[in-house]
Amino acid sequence: MENKRRRVPALAPEERRAALIDATIPLLHEHGLDVSTRQIARAAGVAEGTIFGVFETKTSLVVCSVIKALDPQLTLDALAAIDRSQPLRERLIRAAELIHARFAENAQLMTAARKLLLTGDATGQMLANRQSLQAALTDVITEGADQLRRPPAAVASLLLLFCGANTYGPFGDPDNFSGEETVSLLLDGLLRRGTQ
Template sequence: MTPSARLSGDDRRAQIIEAVTPAVLEHGGAITSRQLAEAAGVAEGTLFKAFGDKESLLTALTEHHMTNDDAVAEFTSDSLEELVATLVAVLVERMRFMFQLVVALGPIAQRVAEGRREAFDESKLWIAARFEPFESQLRVPPLVAAEVLRTLAWSAASGWGEHSAVSSVDDILQVLLHGIVRAETAPDPSAPQHPAVTTASAPGTQKA
């Protein structure tokens, strides 16, 4: 769809970026100006007028997505379980997209990400703030809960380089809320059994 002439310059650039993002993820940095123009539904001259050149467009695209906070907009939760479920789902989806973007654009995305390291670190504080109303239900401080949640979401999103993810969103949710140990663990039948020592047979308890 051709961007409307009534849009502001920033809105027009944002619309182009959203339109070309799927093509960029598919072709990566090797995408041509012609492919970008076709994906945006505009002439190549329009792209050059809006962004200057291809690398500037790809840089602007990366900055747009790395500063787009729609996925982590503030929300309120009635329960800790609802909060964790929402945060995990949002963060895993967002981080997976970021990984795809970095893989697709390589040095361009890495350069933008490096410049936003401070903002990424601050995201832990934002998550911790969401935990604070439920602090009495936590075994750890809100900041620690935020760090653990973010770390698990990051590892699930990256998949540690495996072709298929091992951890699902529900897996992370269960670990965060209940841990990895069952509340009631059945006895291990292979473990050696020791007879209980009774008071009557214990040394020093027998009558002389």
Template sequence: MSAKPARARSLSIEDRQAMILDAVTPLLIEHGQTVTTRQIAQCAGIAEGTIFRAFDSKDDLLRAAMDRQLDPEPFRLELAALDRELPLEERVRAVVTLLRRRFAQVFALMTAVGSMGRPHTHDIAHAFTVLLADVLAPDLLRLTVAPERAAQVIRMIALAASVPHITAGPGFDDDELTALILYGILGSTAPSNATR
């Protein structure tokens, strides 16, 4: 007599929600709020009814997906984990890459879905500027501006380069942006007595 195959372990509600949220984000970017629960279920590899055992409604699911994507904490942890021992150029490139990925994802979702997430209760831009300044601080003597000011410039450039209708021309890659941030368009710091 052959043994019956072991039944798959049922997922906890949190695991089920995480699996569904992983599937819904790219669908939100593609379809916006018109995404159907059938599309979500197919993408997640589950029955459509499983969605409603994890979320009360489609709106609750979409709101949870937006909250998850707009949550600044995972991004903050990535920035905080950057190796301060890396050369400045590599650290700045890593920051540019992380910022552009974050901005691109948020803008794609906001464009497709609109604002559904909860408003944040603290100044996230300021918090990230302080964190970015900390990433730059080991090279304080090489910087021509305070780390906080350099962090502000990096955020602005990464933000602008992440929005296609702002760049209005060929895109920038992370290496080019890093070089522009570090060396500008002259390639070196202009002499202090330069004629204006």
């Protein structure tokens, strides 16, 4: 039996654009920037030339796909759902777990994003995503901030910095830094209690 490629019905340009982006995202996770337009077309169920009827270049499709894949809304919603009546340490542990998971899931896409020349709207969107994450994390920390030496925004920034370096940096070790360990490092430091 011949394996025929499934063709999708004709779509309006914006729907076709969205379908191509949705088909590209999993391929970027799997292949990074080495994904081909042939692979994208096959995944989307369209002819390869269809891509260029909607996107000027493969790079423009990849940039749009990376931006959509890195949309922080699911993480923002999860951060907003953290029970603010929990103790600060428990809230921070949950927040650290969410941030670690987001960074780990998107590590290959972040590498791809860094390799792309993101200009204009793309750079602005990436900056807006980072600011949204920091604001949501700051909100998690605000209740109980009187226990901290630094303002909530600074603590949020440090947590994001550590999670990012641990995921993307050359000395990162995400398997050994759970949310609890990360928060302990942030709140308690490295000295054993009772030592000078």
